[in-house]
Amino acid sequence: MTIKDTPEEWEIRATRTPFTGAKTSVRTDDVVMPDGSVATRDYQVHPGSVAVLALDSEDRVLVIRQYRHPVRQRLWEIPAGLLDVPGENPLHAARRELYEEAHVKAEDWRVLTDLYTTPGGCDEAVRIFLARELSEAEGERFAAEHEETDMELARVPVADLVRDVLAGELHNNCLVVGVLALVAARQGDGLDALRPAEAPWPARPFES
DSSP states (O other): OOOOOOOOOOOEEEEEEEEEOSSOEEEEEEEEOTTSOEEEEEEEEOOOEEEEEEBOTTSEEEEEEEEEGGGTEEEEEOOEEEOOSTTOOHHHHHHHHHHHHHOEEEEEEEEEEEEESOTTTBOOEEEEEEEEEEEEOOSOOOOOOGGGGGOEEEEEEHHHHHHHHHTTOOOOHHHHHHHHHHHHHHHTTOGGGSEETTOOOTTSOOOO
16 A cells, blocks of 8 residues: 555635744634534644755764743754745755855765655655765855854764754754664665755745
8 A cells, every 4th residue: 555645625714824934924814624513723834944964974963952932942953944945946045054054065966755744733854965075165154143143063983973863952943853863874775875965845835
C-alpha cells in the first residue's frame, strides 16, 4: 500500500480574519463536515519557512541557541527563517538564513524533508535543507536584532544530537526532524539520493 498525503479541500461556508499581525494572521473558517454539519476552525495563516541542517566535514551540525518567548525557553535550533516574499525560491531563502544567522555558505544543497509544523492549528509549511561543503562566508556579518542579538552558535556531532533528541533534551521541531531525517537518509539510499535543492514544493510553489 502506498502511503502518501493528498490534497483535498472541504467546502467553506464563511471565512473571516479576526487578527492580522506583522507576519502572520488568524483566520476563522466555517467548514462543512462529512455529515453535512458546519464546524468553526481557527488557525494561524503563515507565509512558510525554511531551515538548514548544515553538516560540516567532521560530521557536526551547526546549531544556534535562541530565546523563544512563547515557550519561555532558550532552544537549540538549526538556522531557519520565514519566506518573506510570496513565491520566493526556498533555496534562496535558505542560503540567506545560513549567511545571516551563522555567516556560513555551502556548496552542496539537497532537500532533506518537508513538513507542516502544526497542521491542526497553523498552515505553516517548512522545507528543511541539507547543506554540505561548508565554509565561512565573505563580507560583513548581518546586523542582528531582537532575540538574535543574544544567539549562541555551536557545532555538535550528529550522534550527540540524536542522543539528546531521544532523551527529551532538545525540542525544536526543525532540529528534531532534520537530525532524525539525516540519520534515516544515511541508513536508506544515502545522502546523495536526496531530492535536488530546487525540487517542487506543492505546499509553497515557487519559481526557479
